[in-house]
Amino acid sequence: MTEYPVNCPFCWETFNFLLDPDQGSDRVTVDCEICCRAVAVTVQVDLQTGTVSVSADRESD
Numbered sequence: 218m219t220e221y222p223v224n225c226p227f228c229w230e231t232f233n234f235l236l237d238p239d240q241g242s243d244r245v246t247v248d249c250e251i252c253c254r255a256v257a258v259t260v261q262v263d264l265q266t267g268t269v270s271v272s273a274d275r276e277s278d
């Protein structure tokens with residue numbers, strides 16, 4: 218597991234998100250550690266280069 222920084226779309230603070238990059242691309246909902254709101258985190262893994270990009274959006278519900 219590796220920690221990746223996530224920029225919260227609600228409070229704009231950065232918190233760390235634990236992820237296993239071997240699982241590939243994924244979309245998960247995590248609670249912001251600062252404001253506790255639900256953040257939809259999209260993980261994109263390039264399996265050829267091992268590059269991981271993490272982006273965060275407001276949960277749309």
Ligand SMILES: [Zn+2]
Pocket residue numbers: 225226227228229230249250251252253254
């Ligand atoms: Zn937040």
